[in-house]
Amino acid sequence: MTAFPDRLPTARIPDPMAAPALNWGILGTGWIAEQFIASTRAHTRQVIAAVGSRSAATAQKFAAKWDIPTAYGTYEALVADPAIDVIYVATPHNLHFAHVKLALEAGKNVLVEKPMAMNHAQGAELVAIARAGGLFFAEALWTYFLPKFDVLAQVFDSGMLGEIKSIHSEYGEFFTRDHRIFNPALAGGPLLDLGTYPLSLITRLMGVPREVVGAVQMDESGVHGQLSAILSDRSGNQASFATTLYGLTPTNAAIVGTKGTVRFDSEFNLPGGFQVLSTDGSKVLRYTEPTGRHFEGLFYEAAEVARCIAAGATQTQCRPLADTLAMLEALDMIVARLGIDYGL
Ligand SMILES: NC(=O)C1=CN([C@@H]2O[C@H](COP(=O)(O)OP(=O)(O)OC[C@H]3O[C@@H](n4cnc5c(N)ncnc54)[C@H](OP(=O)(O)O)[C@@H]3O)[C@@H](O)[C@H]2O)C=CC1
Ligand SMILES: O=C1CO[C@H](CO)[C@@H](O)[C@@H]1O
Structure with missing residues (x-):
């Protein structure tokens, strides 16, 4: 029987500042979108390049508040922007399926807030679309990206x-x-x-x-x-x-x-x-x-998403x-x- 170890493993998370800078499009202008932008800007070199909202006025107000260069009054326009590398979907749960599908079908990599979808059938369909397009796809269950969880894993x-x-x-x-x-x-x-x-x-x-x-x-x-x-x-x-x-x-x-x-x-x-x-x-x-x-x-x-996409994962x-x-x-x-x- 293997002996119980004397020490814990150490976290292997690379320096977030060293992650390649990607252009992010924020889909939805709610509470978590703001937390994500503030945290990401403070600790990484990621670029919040555009925001999309259901309304042009909301998009412009949000873009002005967060100093985002491009504001779109529809989600369709956001995902069609050729300058965007990855879309962060930050809408309510029951809209994740439609919004992720929209982004993947536009050829975008996607990070979607939790839960990825409302059920397994929806999730499996999205995963299949991402695979078919060779796109990066992940659920933003942020806890699992923390150094603490790398040690736990x-x-x-x-x-x-x-x-x-x-x-x-x-x-x-x-x-x-x-x-x-x-x-x-x-x-x-x-x-x-x-x-x-x-x-x-x-x-x-x-x-x-x-x-x-x-x-x-x-x-x-x-x-x-x-x-x-x-x-x-x-x-x-x-x-x-x-x-x-x-x-x-x-x-x-x-x-x-x-x-x-x-x-x-x-x-x-x-x-x-x-x-x-x-x-x-x-x-x-x-x-x-x-x-x-x-x-x-x-x-x-x-x-982590930026590192994965830059590496082709x-x-x-x-x-x-x-x-x-x-x-x-x-x-x-x-x-x-x-x-x-x-x-x-
Ligand atoms: N990781 C974390 O710690 C957290 C994760 N979350 C997750 O993020 C997601 C969003 O949560 P949260 O930011 O609190 O939600 P909010 O209600 O604050 O924001 C949701 C945004 O989605 C857009 N939206 C599109 N369609 C609708 C609709 N029919 N009704 C309402 N909003 C709509 C709106 O943006 P617009 O008007 O610009 O289109 C709105 O601002 C959830 O899935 C939740 O689980 C939430 C909080 C913390
Ligand atoms: O992930 C979450 C953590 O806490 C939030 C509220 O404070 C939730 O709404 C949320 O979905």
């Missing part, structure tokens, strides 16, 4: 945790009633906004679940307000998963393997420390870094397309089992 892939027996993970936040998360027409509810973080951790480690049981509570707005589920794999190993839009939860996680356990010092999906303990707790390996806020690491995904190993598709398959199972209706 090495821990997972080394086998030092043994067989993963259980995972405990959850994510809850507070939202005011005017937030789109309360809008059934925009696929509201916490599952797609917040639940994608714990669910992607679970499927990264366990793959597509064999079975899902759970319970959901509906909100008076018509979206689901919270849900909890247990996902089990082929061997019966279990993952507990919960998400709520009613308040700030610890957003912590624990991963329990036959040889080792991972515990996080703070929110598992943000920059911050974690510990890997040998099963009996006799060895504790620590990863330390300051705890960050949830948009402070967005630039890592921009730099069509996907990133930080968030492989197969991992995204596995998460979408798990989402399908949860939605079906709990009776969530997105009106698709």
Whole structure:
């Protein structure tokens, strides 16, 4: 039996400032688009070259605020711009499929906000279009591009945790009633906004679940307000998963393997420390870094996408397309089992 290691691997993320500068087109002018631009500009040499909105006035206002040289009043015009290397799709969940398709069919590389699509069938169709066009495509689950997750990925892939027996993970936040998360027409509810973080951790480690049981509570707005589920794999190993839009939860996680356990010092999906303990707790390996806020690491995904595209890669190993598709398959199972209706 291999001995439990004495130290953790180190992060292998190249300097984001050294990533080749690409011309980015921003599709959608909402909250995350602004965080992405601010973070990417502060930490990389990427060029925010154009923005596209449903309205010319919004596009021009946004371009003026962020000093973006070109503003388009339609998404079609943005993706047709020959100077753009990659489109960042930052619209609500239920529009990702149409907007990614638009960009891929215009021959553009795409980074799309999470979740990539509303279900596995949509995701698989987009992946097929990207493959046929030889285009780069990735889901912007930014957590997986952080140095912390590069270390975790090495821990997972080394086998030092043994067989993963259980995972405990959850994510809850507070939202005011005017937030789109309360809008059934925009696929509201916490599952797609917040639940994608714990669910992607679970499927990264366990793959597509064999079975899902759970319970959901509906909100008076018509979206689901919270849900909890247990996902089990082929061997019966279990993952507990919960998400709520009613308040700030610890957003912590624990991963329990036959040889080792991972515990996080703070929110598992943000920059911050974690510990890997040998099963009996006799060895504790620590990863330390300051705890960050949830948009402070967005630039890592921009730099990784730029490196991949410049190198001719069509996907990133930080968030492989197969991992995204596995998460979408798990989402399908949860939605079906709990009776969530997105009106698709
Ligand atoms: N990585 C992260 O940390 C985060 C990721 N996200 C993800 O980003 C995506 C967008 O979220 P967020 O920025 O909070 O959303 P917002 O509501 O703030 O912005 C969405 C933008 O999409 C465009 N849009 C196009 N069609 C519609 C429509 N029918 N209704 C509303 N907006 C529309 C609008 O831009 P325009 O009017 O210019 O066309 C709008 O500004 C989601 O998929 C979410 O999961 C969100 C927050 C954090
Ligand atoms: O990814 C996310 C993290 O937190 C946001 C709110 O603060 C969410 O809306 C979002 O989708």
